[in-house]
Amino acid sequence: MLEVCVVGFGALGSFYSFALERSGQARVTAVCRSSYETVKDHGLDVDSNVLGKYDAWRPYRVVASTQEAADRQYRFVVCTFKALPDVISTPDLLGPLLDHGDSFVLIQNGVGVEGALRRRLPMTTIxxxxxxxDATIVEKGRLLTQYGPERLTLGVHPLTDGKPEEESLEILTDLLLKGGTTPEPESDIVAQRWRKVLWNVAYSSLCTVSRATMRELLAEPHIELVNATIKEIMGEIILVARMSGIHTGTLLEDEAVDIIRRVKPTDFKPSMLVDLEANRPIEVEVILGEVVREAAEVGVPVPRLQVLYTSLKAIQHKLLANRRQSQL
Ligand SMILES: NC(=O)C1=CN([C@@H]2O[C@H](COP(=O)(O)OP(=O)(O)OC[C@H]3O[C@@H](n4cnc5c(N)ncnc54)[C@H](OP(=O)(O)O)[C@@H]3O)[C@@H](O)[C@H]2O)C=CC1
Ligand SMILES: CC(C)(CO)C(=O)C(=O)O
Structure with missing residues (x-):
């Protein structure tokens, strides 16, 4: 049995833990925070389009802290907490687990999420x-719901000396396939992250600043205006990516057209809006901040991204202030 530690037992943490254990070849130590008592005492109900239904599932081990988890070596330490470098860096959050992982796996939105961990662990596989x-934890940590399809693009983040380490990726892909999910190994994960950030910068930001569901954002009276704005936002990101030498398999321009064509006016809320409504910090730095900083680095003007970034920074400021207030 391979030992796996999953830090952040929310929507994706519990979904991929369930899949990893379903492979029959891995056992998961789940590091929980607010859901610790619930998961330990009752387990988790799973209602997933991809993985099926299950009542009161418990991972192999449930612990309340990274200290408690750091009593053994793990083949994989999987990070499925929100990427919030303006709140806490990934190495600081992982603490003692940094010395207990053969490979670290980051399943998070945004670009540049690997940076801080890579600097701390220059020669460890990431x-x-x-x-x-589309997965959510509801009923105070008791139920995992997952709608529609699932796809996980995975790739090895380059080691500091540029040497590729593919064995861990093969093992992880195999476990996830056996567990019933759809891992897609990619040779250039940085490019894949830029493809995904097109969606998140455009739709997550606009839905969050306007507090709109996708149906409200894409409503008939203003859909043409929204689509034109989305194209301009994506155009800025594409220019930054091009100037930074990001090489995607297909043209980012084609990806952008495809994304706009595929989005549907449903009641879906991007995870950034879900976080805002739940009064939790939003992933503004890894979704917008990194792109805006890269734009400055390569000298590309990004006025639309600046406006979105500034608005979301102000929202984040309020969310963090509320949080400090409630902790007093
Ligand atoms: N949900 C989705 O459908 C999608 C999510 N993503 C991305 O995946 C990543 C994970 O998202 P998601 O699963 O939705 O997030 P959730 O908010 O559902 O889960 C994050 C979990 O991490 C826990 N956590 C945070 N800090 C710590 C800590 N210090 N120690 C232990 N646990 C901690 C949280 O605990 P607590 O409850 O106490 O805060 C929470 O349970 C994000 O980057 C997101 O953008 C990408 C695509 C889709
Ligand atoms: C693109 C999407 C909806 C995941 O599939 C997402 O990343 C989010 O909600 O933040």
């Missing part, structure tokens, strides 16, 4: 993943 999935 697998980076972008999930295309």
């Amino acid at each position: 697998i980076s993943g972008c999930a295309w999935i």
Whole structure:
């Protein structure tokens, strides 16, 4: 049995833990925070389009802290907490687990999420993943719901000396396939992250600043205006990516057209809006901040991204202030 530690037992943490254990070849130590008592005492109900239904599932081990988890070596330490470098860096959050992982796996949105961990662990394998999935934890941590399809693009983040390490990626892909999910190994995960950030910068930001569901954002009276704005926002990101030498398999321009064609006016809320409504910090730095900083680095003007970034920074400021207030 392979030992796996999953830090952040929310929507994606519990979904991929369930899949990993379903492979029959891995056992998961789940590091929980607010859901610790619930998961330990009652387990988790799963209602997933991809993985099926299950009542009161418990991972192999449930612990309340990274300290408690750090009593053994793990083949994979999987990070499925929100990427919030303006709140806490990934190495600081992982704490003692940094010395207990053969490979670290980041399943998070945004670009540049690997940076801080790579600087702390220059020669350790980091697998980076972008999930295309709609999953949520409801009923105070008791129920995982997952709608529609699931896809997880995975790739090895380059080691500092540029040497590729593919074995861990093969093992992880195999476990996830056996567990019933759809991992897609990619040779250039940085490019994949830029493809995904097109969606998140455009739709997550606009839905969050306007507090609109996709149906409200894409409503008939203003759909043409929204689509034109989305194209301009994506155009800025594409220019930054091009100037930064990001090489995607297909043209980012084609990807953008495809994304706009595929989005549906449903009641879906991007995870950034879900976080805002739940008074939780939003992933503004890894979704917008990194792109805006890269734009400055390569000298590309990004006026539309600046406006979105500034608005979301102000929202984040309020969310963090509320949080400090409630902790007093
Ligand atoms: N949900 C989705 O459908 C999708 C999510 N993503 C991305 O995947 C990543 C994970 O998202 P998601 O699963 O939705 O997030 P959730 O908010 O559902 O889960 C995050 C979990 O991490 C926990 N956590 C945070 N800090 C710590 C800590 N210090 N120690 C232990 N646990 C901690 C949280 O605990 P607590 O409850 O106490 O805050 C929470 O349970 C994000 O980057 C997101 O953008 C990408 C595509 C789709
Ligand atoms: C693109 C999407 C909806 C996941 O598939 C997402 O990343 C999010 O809600 O933040």
